[in-house]
Amino acid sequence: MPDLLKVAKFGGTSxxxxxxxxxxxxxxxxxxxKKVIVVSATAGTTxxxxxFIAESDKERRLDIARRIRFKHLELCNLIQDKFSPQKKILGxxxxxxxxxxxxxxxxxxxRDDILSFGERLSSELFTAVLSEQTGKDAHxxxxxxxxxxxxxxxxxxxxxxxxxxxxxxxxxPFLDHKCIVTQGFIGSDSHGFTTTLGRGGSDYSxxxxxxxxxxxxxxxxxxxxxxxxxxxxxxxxxxxITEISFDEAAELxxxxxxxxxxxxxxxxxxxxxxxxxxxxxxxxxxxxxIVKETKDHPVIRAVSLRRNQTLLTVHSLDMLHRFGFLARLxxxxxxxxxxxxxxxxxxxSVALTLDSDMNTPGKQKLTDEVLVELRSFCEVEIERxxxxxxxxxxxxxxxxxxxxxxxxxxxxINVRLICHGASxxxxxxxxxxxxxEKVVQRLHKTFIES
Ligand code: ADP
Ligand code: ASP
Ligand code: MG
Numbered sequence: 359m360p361d362l363l364k365v366a367k368f369g370g371t372s373x374x375x376x377x378x379x380x381x382x383x384x385x386x387x388x389x390x391x392k393k394v395i396v397v398s399a400t401a402g403t404t405x406x407x408x409x410f411i412a413e414s415d416k417e418r419r420l421d422i423a424r425r426i427r428f429k430h431l432e433l434c435n436l437i438q439d440k441f442s443p444q445k446k447i448l449g450x451x452x453x454x455x456x457x458x459x460x461x462x463x464x465x466x467x468x469r470d471d472i473l474s475f476g477e478r479l480s481s482e483l484f485t486a487v488l489s490e491q492t493g494k495d496a497h498x499x500x501x502x503x504x505x506x507x508x509x510x511x512x513x514x515x516x517x518x519x520x521x522x523x524x525x526x527x528x529x530x531p532f533l534d535h536k537c538i539v540t541q542g543f544i545g546s547d548s549h550g551f552t553t554t555l556g557r558g559g560s561d562y563s564x565x566x567x568x569x570x571x572x573x574x575x576x577x578x579x580x581x582x583x584x585x586x587x588x589x590x591x592x593x594x595x596x597x598x599i600t601e602i603s604f605d606e607a608a609e610l611x612x613x614x615x616x617x618x619x620x621x622x623x624x625x626x627x628x629x630x631x632x633x634x635x636x637x638x639x640x641x642x643x644x645x646x647x648i649v650k651e652t653k654d655h656p657v658i659r660a661v662s663l664r665r666n667q668t669l670l671t672v673h674s675l676d677m678l679h680r681f682g683f684l685a686r687l688x689x690x691x692x693x694x695x696x697x698x699x700x701x702x703x704x705x706x707s708v709a710l711t712l713d714s715d716m717n718t719p720g721k722q723k724l725t726d727e728v729l730v731e732l733r734s735f736c737e738v739e740i741e742r743x744x745x746x747x748x749x750x751x752x753x754x755x756x757x758x759x760x761x762x763x764x765x766x767x768x769x770x771i772n773v774r775l776i777c778h779g780a781s782x783x784x785x786x787x788x789x790x791x792x793x794x795e796k797v798v799q800r801l802h803k804t805f806i807e808s
Pocket of ligand 3: 369558561616617618619
């Protein structure tokens, strides 16, 4: 077992092409402590596989499979013959084309199997580039041997105890003499069927492996130099965050900052593993450290935006001076595996927000069946095309004078719901999707730029 162990994750843009992979190999090569490397599919490949899955026409599916073939063979051909994984890559590409031809009925199990090709291809390629560029003894390890999940295909839940046991049995023995490259995003259920953790799930995979290995550091290498005070695609004047606490980073990711998958911080917090976020394009630029305790505790550290929100409002006169209504409502939602984010209640109504993101099929459940059940005991209203905005920081529940500037920035904006006071680290509200970016820009100007 090495003295210091780092798990490093490289995202899709970091795996974009041979040159991007070479840069990542340089980052791994310069640090002997980076022993476990978790990779995403090459940029755009998971989107292509999603198109493949949605396509019912065999010829068009084959066309997509051929685009994936071209892209990966082009990359493979740049690797020196001595290291080339061509045979394995061709095997995977042939298998994908056979699925394109043979599939009659798309099932959720088959969907996850198809989605896994992206990471299975990129990990073979990166293992070869790493060996070629650094002379390291790199080994491509199939993470499905250890990343045990339930069988909720599309949005599988990891089984932490099994992952710990399997990692110790099957992965740990390699670490004394090899550098391991493995796949993010994918896992397998107890029958060995391939599962996926949901879009963007490679960050979560890396955190789960860091937890199972008791790693000292988890590194997330991506296409931005650091975590910024808001998404740099939305506001000008964003500032890199040097240090942020576990709790703030967890809230930031849950409330939409795509730079970290929402569940990433959970294993890191459980095992107190420090997380570093840096750029694989400019690795020397300072990144962000996510730690248990930060030196500073600003009231507002960042602003985040989570799109595709649905507001569900239920009314019932039964709520008036009665008990049990909320329990009944939340039991129904829990039975249908509907995850609720914000909740506000009044005497006769409850308003709650849900993700309407179609990319996380396991979480999208406001089906007709749910609505019929809800309508059997209350009136229901649904509003879509909303966005959730969160101010993230410290002592937000007890800091005086915050609401003035917040409401000043929200002037003329129709705020559909506000949640304040439940968390010391966030103040959240819901606005229409159309106005969301403007609101983020205004809040960023008010609290961070000025
Ligand atoms: P990867 O492919 O490496 O996983 P992602 O695209 O999933 O990368 O995440 C990186 C992106 O997250 C950035 O390009 C940026 O646009 C977005 N992002 C959203 N919020 C933030 C933030 N607060 N700080 C940095 N990046 C953010
Ligand atoms: N390749 C997967 C996706 O694009 C997982 C990831 O990149 O984190 O969603
Ligand atoms: Mg990502």
